Amino acid sequence: MTKASIVFILIAASSTALHAQTSTETLRTVPAADLASSYRDLVQILGHFALVESGGTLQLPNQTITRDNLEQVKAEMAEQLAAITAAINERGYANVAGTYTAKTTSACKKIPSGWAQGIAGGAISRITITQTGFELQLTQEFTIDGQAGTFEIPGVIVDSTLAFDDMMNSDFGLIGQVKPATIVVRPDVDQILAAWPSWVKAPDRKDLARCEVKMEGHS
Numbered sequence: 001m002t003k004a005s006i007v008f009i010l011i012a013a014s015s016t017a018l019h020a021q022t023s024t025e026t027l028r029t030v031p032a033a034d035l036a037s038s039y040r041d042l043v044q045i046l047g048h049f050a051l052v053e054s055g056g057t058l059q060l061p062n063q064t065i066t067r068d069n070l071e072q073v074k075a076e077m078a079e080q081l082a083a084i085t086a087a088i089n090e091r092g093y094a095n096v097a098g099t100y101t102a103k104t105t106s107a108c109k110k111i112p113s114g115w116a117q118g119i120a121g122g123a124i125s126r127i128t129i130t131q132t133g134f135e136l137q138l139t140q141e142f143t144i145d146g147q148a149g150t151f152e153i154p155g156v157i158v159d160s161t162l163a164f165d166d167m168m169n170s171d172f173g174l175i176g177q178v179k180p181a182t183i184v185v186r187p188d189v190d191q192i193l194a195a196w197p198s199w200v201k202a203p204d205r206k207d208l209a210r211c212e213v214k215m216e217g218h219s
Helices: 032-046 049-053 070-091 106-110 114-120 189-195 205-210
Strands: 007-009 057-060 063-065 098-104 124-132 135-144 147-158 161-165 173-179 182-187 213-218
Touching: 032 070, 032 147, 032 161, 032 173, 049 057, 049 070, 063 070, 070 147, 098 106, 098 114, 106 114, 106 205, 114 124, 114 135, 114 213, 135 161, 182 189, 182 205, 189 205
Parallel strands: 007 057
Antiparallel strands: 057 063, 098 124, 098 213, 124 135, 135 147, 147 161, 161 173, 173 182, 182 213
16 A cells, blocks of 8 residues: 555544634633633644654544645644644633642543543542643543553643543543542543444443533642
């Protein structure tokens, strides 16, 4: 198979992702979760442009990106990302850097989330969040079959709302709300079900809605 024939499929844009022409004024007032998710989605898409430059095709839900339109799309998305970045900085964001332990509701064991199931089953023992501005990195410490390791997940925070993806599935969005000394994380139910492949049985909406992960901070 030649490079030119390779097709890379990315269903990254969430159902709540902001339209490319969303005005700067509107960006100042949209729900924080939408703003954070849109930033997360754009960064993920932009990170795949090197594949297109190598001859691949990037298939989004409403757009096909090839070498022919790459520069135009890159410029449009860079402009959109800059507008979203400005809006996030203007609105501000909580400081959530620190070390956390987590516990879940029983429904988290029933959903296809490696992150939530890892916490529910005790494999993930501690989560450390580092923060640079509104960009986050969650480092999960885990032990599986006696072997210890870490897994890193990028995230975004707007106001007091976090957005990040599951460690095993970039179409499985998670939304966190900052509370005093805790962060409460839940699956982004509508986004997950909208992005779920039609040929695979979707997770149960009730199980998704009932899954809650409470991260408790430690000094």
